[in-house]
Amino acid sequence: xxxxxxxDSQPGMEQEATPDGRWQRPPLEREVPLRSGWSxxxxxxxxxxxxxxxxxxxxxxxxxxxxxxxxxxxAAERYSQHAPRGxxxxxxxxxxxxxxxxxxxxxxxxxxxxxMDILLQEVDQRRGDRERSQERRDAPExxxxxxxxxxx
Amino acid sequence: MTxxxxxxxxxxxxxxxxxxxxxxxxxxxxxxxxxxxADYPSRGGKMMRPCICMANARAFGGRLEDAIPxxxxxxxxxxxxxxxxxxxxxxxxxxxxxTLHALHGVxxxxxxxxxxxxMAFGPLLDHVGSRGGTFxxxxxxxxxxxARETAEGQALDIGWRQDNRHDISTADYLSMVLxxxxxxxxxxxxxVGMLLGTHGLVDPESVVRFGFFLGATFQIQDxxxxxxxxxxxxxxxxGDLFEAKRTLLLIHVRDQCHPHERQQLDHFMNLRRxxxxxxxxxxxxxxxxxxxxxxxARMVAESLAGAARxxxxxxxxxxxxSQDKDFIExxxxxxxxxxx
Numbered sequence: 001x002x003x004x005x006x007x008d009s010q011p012g013m014e015q016e017a018t019p020d021g022r023w024q025r026p027p028l029e030r031e032v033p034l035r036s037g038w039s040x041x042x043x044x045x046x047x048x049x050x051x052x053x054x055x056x057x058x059x060x061x062x063x064x065x066x067x068x069x070x071x072x073x074x075a076a077e078r079y080s081q082h083a084p085r086g087x088x089x090x091x092x093x094x095x096x097x098x099x100x101x102x103x104x105x106x107x108x109x110x111x112x113x114x115x116m117d118i119l120l121q122e123v124d125q126r127r128g129d130r131e132r133s134q135e136r137r138d139a140p141e142x143x144x145x146x147x148x149x150x151x152x
Numbered sequence: 153m154t155x156x157x158x159x160x161x162x163x164x165x166x167x168x169x170x171x172x173x174x175x176x177x178x179x180x181x182x183x184x185x186x187x188x189x190a191d192y193p194s195r196g197g198k199m200m201r202p203c204i205c206m207a208n209a210r211a212f213g214g215r216l217e218d219a220i221p222x223x224x225x226x227x228x229x230x231x232x233x234x235x236x237x238x239x240x241x242x243x244x245x246x247x248x249x250x251t252l253h254a255l256h257g258v259x260x261x262x263x264x265x266x267x268x269x270x271m272a273f274g275p276l277l278d279h280v281g282s283r284g285g286t287f288x289x290x291x292x293x294x295x296x297x298x299a300r301e302t303a304e305g306q307a308l309d310i311g312w313r314q315d316n317r318h319d320i321s322t323a324d325y326l327s328m329v330l331x332x333x334x335x336x337x338x339x340x341x342x343x344v345g346m347l348l349g350t351h352g353l354v355d356p357e358s359v360v361r362f363g364f365f366l367g368a369t370f371q372i373q374d375x376x377x378x379x380x381x382x383x384x385x386x387x388x389x390x391g392d393l394f395e396a397k398r399t400l401l402l403i404h405v406r407d408q409c410h411p412h413e414r415q416q417l418d419h420f421m422n423l424r425r426x427x428x429x430x431x432x433x434x435x436x437x438x439x440x441x442x443x444x445x446x447x448x449a450r451m452v453a454e455s456l457a458g459a460a461r462x463x464x465x466x467x468x469x470x471x472x473x474s475q476d477k478d479f480i481e482x483x484x485x486x487x488x489x490x491x492x
Contacts, residue, residue: 044444045444045447045448046408046443046444046445046447046448046451047408047443047444047448048448050451053448053451053452053455054454054455054458057322057451057452057455057456058455058456058458060322060323060326061326061364061365061455061456061459062459064323064326064327064330065330065360065361065364065365067327068301068327068330068331068360068364069357069360069361072297072357072360075297075300076293
């Protein structure tokens with residue numbers, strides 16, 4: 001390859017080198033992409049560029065629905081806390097139920113022993129009454145006269 | 153583009169109408185009530201909501217006959233809410249005829265709406281029990297959420313007008329539309345259908361985004377149809393302007409107009425409905441046209457429709473191909489291009 005010419009396989013290049021010895025492309029017909037006219041916002045609708053309207057609408061709409069979904073999740077959590085069907089609620093219920101059962105058992109035991117105490121006291125009293133009654137029956141009768149038949 | 157829409161709307165719509173008619177007429181013939189209950193359902197309608205329920209149930213593997221009562225419940229509830237909505241908005245026309253309260257008076261219309269609201273839960277309760285506790289619980293959960301969101305959205309729509317709020321943004325509007333329209337019209341019917349098709353074994357959150365974008369597109373198109381008020385529209389011409397509803401058109405025109413125009417617009421918005429003349433409504437309509445508000449609203453609807461197509465792929469892309477899956481996808485261009 002000579003030092004001043006490009007081979008034929010280099011289309012678009014100048015066939016001659018510039019004075020400083022560098023190869024250069026010819027001047028370009030354009031330096032920016034061909035645009036449809038929409039990439040810079042397109043025509044105006046309702047006082048705004050169409051692309052601005054579309055972009056703002058989509059962004060705002062997704063913010064609105066995102067906030068609604070978040071509020072829905074919060075509400076669902078509140079409902080599940082109030083409803084007696086969550087696992088956490090069930091374990092709290094179980095604890096309350098157990099302590100109530102213990103208290104009930106304690107109350108029943110106290111009542112049982114109180115009742116037994118009263119019953120035993122009553123049994124003791126009846127036995128005492130019966131023994132005293134028996135003693136009275138077993139005691140000798142007072143005849144009211146002495147051995148000589150003279151009234152006392 | 154909407155090849156499956158009309159055939160399924162007609163086929164499923166006929167089944168649902170038959171079920172709803174049979175359900176409502178099987179009730180005792182109560183004076184001052186029975187006739188009112190059957191009125192709105194007998195006027196027809198698009199049947200979009202119950203068909204969304206049916207198509208979701210089928211697309212997720214459910215049987216057609218199982219889906220009919222659930223879709224019937226969706227349609228009855230929708231009609232009940234329409235009765236109350238017409239009273240709240242002081243609307244005079246529904247589906248081409250006078251509104252129920254215009255025909256029978258407000259007290260009887262409220263009573264009929266109350267009755268239908270409660271009756272709508274009949275088909276749900278009749279059919280959830282046999283499918284197990286998990287399914288019943290999930291159906292009731294999504295229904296409770298829908299009821300809450302819809303009531304909140306309706307409260308915003310009414311409250312903004314009642315308080316003469318002029319500072320409503322596009323984000324506020326979309327939030328209101330999500331609650332007032334999308335939850336009842338698209339999200340909830342889809343959730344009920346997909347839960348039915350999977351016996352409650354799917355996360356109902358997965359269709360919320362798709363339902364929101366579809367519902368918001370539907371609502372903006374509804375606002376545009378109200379503005380255009382073609383003869384086939386079936387509601388009071390430009391009723392939204394008479395009511396000064398905080399639509400995207402009103403929000404945009406207020407944002408774009410000159411200070412002296414805004415002063416006049418604020419005066420219009422501060423009036424009571426009966427004080428707004430046809431001339432002042434015509435002035436507002438011209439202002440909206442000159443400021444590009446109609447084109448703007450249509451561009452926003454188109455953007456939301458694009459997002460809906462994207463979310464469809466995320467929510468339904470894994471399902472096997474079917475006519476019902478195509479129907480759900482085709483809803484997006486259909487709601488955007490519909491003329492009624």
